[in-house]
Amino acid sequence: MEGVLGKRYWTLWSSATLANLGDGMRIVALPLIAYSVSDDPVDITLIAVFAALPGLLVGPLAGVMVDRLDRRGVIAVAHGLRALLVLAFALLVQDGETDLLSVYALAVLLPLLEVFADSAAQPLLAELLPERLLERGNSRLFIARMLAQDVLGSPVAGFLIGVSASLPFLANGATFAGAMVLVLMVRGPAAPVTGRPGARPRIRTGTIRSAASGVGRDLREGVAAIWHTPLVRAIALTSAALNFVLLTGSALLVVYAKQDLRLTDEEYALLFTAAAVGSALGGWVAPRVAARLGTGPTMVLSLVGVGMSRAAFGLAPGLWLALGSFFAIGAATFVYNVAVTSYLQRVTPHALIGRVYATTQAASYGAALLAALTAGVLAQVTSVRTIMLAGGIAAIGCGIACRWTTPRERGRDEEGTPLPTVPGADGRPEK
Incomplete structure (x- = not known):
């Protein structure tokens, strides 16, 4: 059905x-x-x-x-x-x-x-x-x-x-x-879908698994598939940058909530409730937004939304604007995550998808670790409110950069074009 x-x-x-x-x-x-x-x-x-x-x-x-x-x-x-x-x-x-x-x-x-x-x-x-x-x-x-x-x-x-x-x-x-x-x-994988990269459940002789001489080559092929495909490269770099921007502020969230917004413990907990409700809404509308706009424009829209919401949070005088900002951050972040994850699954050959996903996630983990180490240093040289506001501006900058660095899509069919960098990875002959 x-x-x-x-x-x-x-x-x-x-x-x-x-x-x-x-x-x-x-x-x-x-x-x-x-x-x-x-x-x-x-x-x-x-x-x-x-x-x-x-x-x-x-x-x-x-x-x-x-x-x-x-x-x-x-x-x-x-x-x-x-x-x-x-x-x-x-x-x-x-x-x-x-x-x-x-x-x-x-x-x-x-x-x-x-x-x-x-x-x-x-x-x-x-x-x-x-x-x-x-x-x-x-x-x-x-x-x-x-x-x-x-x-x-x-x-x-x-x-x-x-x-x-x-x-x-x-x-x-x-x-x-x-x-x-x-x-x-x-039970076993779904029946192959015509034209879908990676649809074949088994990789035939001559494909990436048999061609790779070892783990090192497998790793290089995964990185090459990301780096030489413009939108996939943009997703990996932007996700890492967004993780750093958001988590630098999140590491200092309790300080900002208590010292700048003067929230009670109960009001502080409400921030996470607002983000959860926004995330549920964002996850619900994400398929419609991505279907209408395509992955690249959806990335731009959601990144600008995250940036404006984080900047509003950095300017918030008290509880209500802070709650609205967290709601919007949750919604925009979920739209971004659904769009980019689905795109990676759609275009990545079956034999490469584990490496492509894990490598992009590793970049995000590295950004998260760097954010945790950076937050305390930044708090020594500037105010936490400034860090929140700067994070919002940086997220907007990520959105603008995506607008100019991602390829213009001519339609949904083109968006589904598989990664072209590793011939034979999805079982098809090299052109």
Whole structure:
């Protein structure tokens, strides 16, 4: 049926949503456990630093492995190992034997496995859906991720940890185990769609896997596919820049909210609620916007929207403009994410998609780590309000740069043209 996502998609959706519900609980509970061991701010912030390292250091390698292995198997193994790690940590918490070393180990190992799971999930989703449904499928998945992790997972963790410190981690282990079972229930790839790059479920002799002499060449091919394709290159660079711009301010958000906006704890929490509602709206309208405008113009529009909203937040005198700004930031960011993810899935050959996705994500992780290290330095030389305002102007600049650096699209058919840089990667002969 036209527009129906199908049982296999919804099974994958359920698996991802369940895993993200557990992530939301752990993200809240793990810093609280660390705080019970040490109240040194440096010890606590190291959790975020360790969590960002795997995506930066291992992301491209994970992409190579995902392109060589069965994607469902990679996700299932990652979820299974994460379940074992979290359940083992829950036993440590229950026995009162937690220390910072175990906290840091969990903070590194879970994101490491998540890199493999996420790198495999994007190409798997592209296998299960025809091109015309990619935006819709991604928007539903992103909305569910946000609601499960940020809206449901956080308050559930607060309730569970009030009963027992180990309960959020026991629940997280159960969600990972359930996610593993569900992804194993996703049956083979969708039937090939005529003209769609990467539609063939197996790569024939003479394609990228057999031609590559090793991991190094695989990595170079993934980077080349990004760098030599204008819109894909723009997506990778812009996403990294946007991550740096937004996360530099986010690292100082609580300071800005308390000192400049003078918000109460309850009002501060409302900022995230506003962003969540805006994100849900953005995810809902993203398929329509991308279908009407195309990927390049949608990137420009959403980046300018993010920039104007962040600048408004930097100028906010109090709660109400701050809430409206966070709502708009959430909506514009979601439109951007849905549009660029769907575009990458559409144009990237099946044999390259893991590397392309993981490498672009590694750039974003690197920007996030740099933002965390830069925020404190900037706060020493200027005001937090100035940092927020400058971030908005920089995001608008990213949008303007995209307007002049991305190719002009002559229609949706041209937008679906596959990456041309690695001949034979999708099983077609070189022209």
